[in-house]
Amino acid sequence: MTDETAGEQPDIDDRILASLEHAEAAETAYRALLERAGEQAVEPRIEATRRAVELLGDPQRSFRVLHITGTNGKGSTARIADALLRAHGLRTGVLTSPHLERVNERILIDGEPVSDEAFARNYDEIAPFLELVDAELAKQGQRRLTFFEAFTVLAFAVMADAPVDVAVLEVGMGGRWDSTNVADGDVAVITPIALDHTNRLGATVEAIAGEKAGIIKPDAIVVSAVQQPEALAVLEARAAEVGARLLVDGRDFSLSEQSVAVGGQLITVKGLAAEYIDQLVPLMGAHQGRNAALALVAVEAFLGGGAQPMTAEVLADGFAAVTSPGRLDTIGAEPLVIADAAHNPHGAAALRAALGEYFGLERVTLVLGVLAGKDAAGVLTELEPVIDEVVVTQSSSERALDADELAGQAVAVLGADRVVVETDLSTAVETARDAAADRGGAVVVTGSITLLGDVIGHARETGWLLRPDARRQAATVQLDAPELEGFEGPDAGADTEEQR
Template sequence: MSDTTHDADAPRLAETFEEVEDALLSRWPETKLEPSLDRIQAFTELLGDPQRAYPVIHLTGTNGKTSTSRMIDTLLRALDLRTGRFTSPHVERMTERISVDGEPLSDEAFVRAFNDVAPYTHLVDADQPHPLSFFETVVGMAYAAFADAPVDVAVVEVGMGGAWDATNVADAAVAVVLPIAVDHAQYLGETPAAIAVEKSGIIKPGSIAVLAQQTPEVAEVLLARATEVGATVAREGLEFGVVSRTPAVGGQVVSLQGLRARYDDVFLPLYGAHQAQNAAVALAAVEAFAGDAALDEDVVRQAFAEVTSPGRLEIVRRSPTIVLDAAHNPAGAEALGAALEDSFTFSPLIGVIGVMADKDADGLLAALEPHLAHLICSQNSTDRAMPADRLAEAAREIFGEDRVTVAPRLSDAIDQAAALAEAGEAFGDPLGSGAVLVTGSVVTVGEARSLLVREGRR
């Protein structure tokens, strides 16, 4: 019967989320890179270039991309625009990477998005020197799902870098560059300026470049790129920025100078100066996108009050307090340390840390050392994780023998840390206002979140 015949080479369509996850994870991992846009361009061409069906706000930078993307998304939806948002990596589930209307795709929608592009993946695989990677396939899924929705605007975070990141087949109406520091040095370069060259690739002719505060050498690279392609520039500290911020219960109250107006008494339910700066960048990006008029102040306040960013200084449990933060490089750890001092009075604070083997563990540990009474070295379940024993060796050099414990299983590490935090008086604090900080990697935080946050409870 003709309806049962099919192309033997065509991929079998998935029926469940687990099948999609399995199919995607069988591709080149995110950590394996071959710097070229050839595959993704071939792929999106076969899909009908869905990334051209809507304007794009594109974000790059070393830290802060996901929080800022979530703020931009929330602001745009407050303006009654239908949004698509692509972020990575995910904290707990792969579906988080593709959101429409502020919500991750349901498992059913994720399966549909995969099945929509699956027939084309093998055509690209067969035609290119290397097959499509996991990341390239998910980018294609996201762009197609956004066109299908259809969305009014897509907020897209780069996976790594900029110029040859798979997301860069889109031409941004607004290109956002968050602070640039050294991370992924083996792929992007050894200095912030070298990395900036790569990241500046998202600034396209005719776009508006919204630039967070940068070091002078990075700013020079970004401004040169903007001049070269004729992009308009808005810079934090000059055209927009944080006027003031006051830590408050559950977050902070900020005054933001936008591109079009000043917005006062804005409550942001996230902690730390870095999140206030992310908010200023998000506001400027949305103003740049929305046109010449100022935004309604009440709409701005309402939107920021609703912002969430899982795994970013997120309190997931009380007694003792357990805080999750996805800091995974020294710059992220510095921002985390400053926010801990600024917004909390935990004593003692017990750290649980699990890092990836390719990260600057020494830099991360050194940035956290002043803030932690004791450190428990652990590891997440991926094969990229640095073994807990190896991490502990590095930690003892920085913290000293007595302040470091090893617990390779993350659940054991959290239990031990909670017991230490509760026994606060042993550290000279009779009030026992102890807390646990789980950090070091998005994956570590995601696994901790799955352990600590019951299904359906945010």
């Protein structure tokens, strides 16, 4: 060892120790947040969060905001919009939920999960203010700040500290009284609205649309997906009320062409300022093409009100950087294992369509685990035509529906001969992989994000989790579409250790 090398070693050791200290501090902060009422204990209020950010000097006003709500597609649309904004040269923050494996994933700074150091430091700085609001709420006879309320405040503090130029905020639930709504979006994005969280948001699409329309602020631009007529009427009324400009898919912009391609799909979008032809989006599923079109137009509106076209370079770089973990995510090969967070019938319908069109799969072995209160029967009914067998299990979440109870719903839809119950998640996954391998088929894991996170952790521990750079290729080896012959996608000719 040279003197120079020896001199560098303490610095390396110091960095390792600092990293461990930051990780421990972040874990301590997360545990403190978890002591609050969980995400299932939603408080239909916004003033508590508003008071907390007010005490902090309104950090959410230090950057511009692109705000996203809807029933399905929020997370993917947020990630696509973020990638396009970063390609434009802006420093971005993203707030999304829930996370797959680590809570840091919920706050992205320039496309990467927030560091342990920033997570812990910002939590320590806001903790006294959270406690002050807790005390004020207690005097009023109200519950102290919930996990999601406190976490939203933390996210705003992290983004202001970074600092970021623009924040892409995914609504947690609804919109009107969601904690993220203390921020005022320059652009509000509304993904498709369907029935979900009916106990909190209302029993009709119209009622749910009313809650989600609450993120539309005065003079904002609203970019909406295709909606059911009753939902669109609500959005139109809200936009007119506050003087917002409403742009609707199919009326003001459109996804005019969409086709399967190696590595994802090609889309052509008639935007606000230009037509964007044959853009390669590295995501599977027709619904992801619609999400990409929605995100593209939202960013087009955000950058210049829709008056200036986006450059070919920004689009190519932005779309190339897009990922959507847990959404038609190919996490394993031999057999193929696909993870998708289809937690309601609308999402399950999109999943079923994608399995055939993008993966060439007609039958699969399903691993299913859902959270209590979800429409598991509706999910199973949508997927029934492609299910050979379902292995019912449950995730580590305290909200997970008991596997035996879920099995009863599965039997009612599929019949007893197609249902296997394995309460131990690891056993359930390996049972499904063995069954798929015997049939020469594939495994689909779905039902909840917490289930997907647990399965990805299991796959990593047991050594069959594909690296991110191998996942797109593993997905496309299933394709056998004539129009793909001779197509040279971005990964053409690439080789990976997993595939060798």
